[in-house]
Each structure stands twice: as structure tokens, then as C-alpha cells.
Amino acid sequence: MSTAKERELEEMKALLDKEGYHPLHAHQLQKEGMGPNELAQRLKTKNGVGSLEYSHNFTRGAAPSHTNTPAPGRKRPGLHKRARGPAKGWPAFDPADFDLKGEMEGGYIISEAKGGRHGGYNVAVEGRHLCVTHDWNKALCCVVEAQKKANFFANVFYVNERGNVDLLIVHSKSAKRCESRIVHSWV
Secondary structure, three states, X not given: OOHHHHHHHHHHHHHHHHOOOOOOHHHHHHHOOOOHHHHHHHHHOOOOOOOHHHHHOOOOOOOOOOOOOOOOOOOOOOOOEEOOOOOOOOOOOOHHXXXXXXXXXXXXXXXXXXXXXXOOEEEEEOXXXXXXXXXXXXXXXXXXXXXXXXOOOXXXXXXXXXXXXXXXXXXXXXXXXXXXXXXXXXO
């Protein structure tokens, strides 16, 4: 590791330690491409979108965990799991080579319903409405069923109430249980 990277890592460890997070989280954040300046910005956001609790499921004072157990007291625990990396034989995801707008126009989109009488999640593909549900699992299963029915396996995106976008990998565990993993996030 270069000395500049080592200095950045030490600076990130100090920032995390000062805010009550375990310093070993700095290794993960640096692997994801985060630097000290972005980390300082993230640490200013105490709760909600943009905070480390929301984006990385970190808890203050807790050592890094290699499991996907949700933090206690989260509003929507375990909503997504972080992808571990590219599948064997596949190249790593490169956001610079990804046309987000074009891919979203042709892909499946799960978005949070904005109030109204429905609430929950809206699911659409290529601008066409598929379903509305209050349950995240049902929204994922709606996508899987539509993909199988149409034999069309486009990218799946999750758009939260603030407009942040996650590219997901969705798969079915059984007829009524589906899971997702985040490939990349755009904030």
C-alpha cells in the first residue's frame, strides 16, 4: 500500500474513532473507494440517507461484522445485502461505463410510494406499472415473476423517497421469498 493510501487510511480511522465507530471500518470504506473527505461529509449526516448507519449498516462502537445482520432498531432491517463482488468469470462493475438513465428507462424500477392511500412500494418496467405492495419481499417477487413471465431479465433498480438509486441483483429463494443485493448505489 502506498504511503498516501496509508495516510488516508489512518486519517479515516481517526475520524471513525472520534465519532464512535470502530476504526476497522476504514478498511472497508477505503476498498469501496471512499476517501477522508467523503467520510467526513458522511459523518456530518447523523441519521437517515447518507449516514453510515443507512448506507453501510455500521453501528457506533461495534466491530466490523462479516454477517449481514441488521443493526438493532433499524426501521427497515435487512432491506438489501451488499454484493460481495463480481461472479466468477465476470468483470467487476464499473459505474463509469454504465448509462444509468438509459438502463433505468428499460429496466425494472422499485420505488417507494409517496403517501396516498397505497404507501409501500411501486413496481414498474419500461414505464409500465406492474404492482403496488406494502411488503418489500412482495415487490421483489413481483419483479422476479414479471421477469420469468416475459423472459426479459433487465436490470432492477430501487429508488428511495429522496431519489437515491441502487442497482440490485434479485433472486428467488422460493415462490414467496425473494432477496436482493446491492451492486452499486448512486446518491
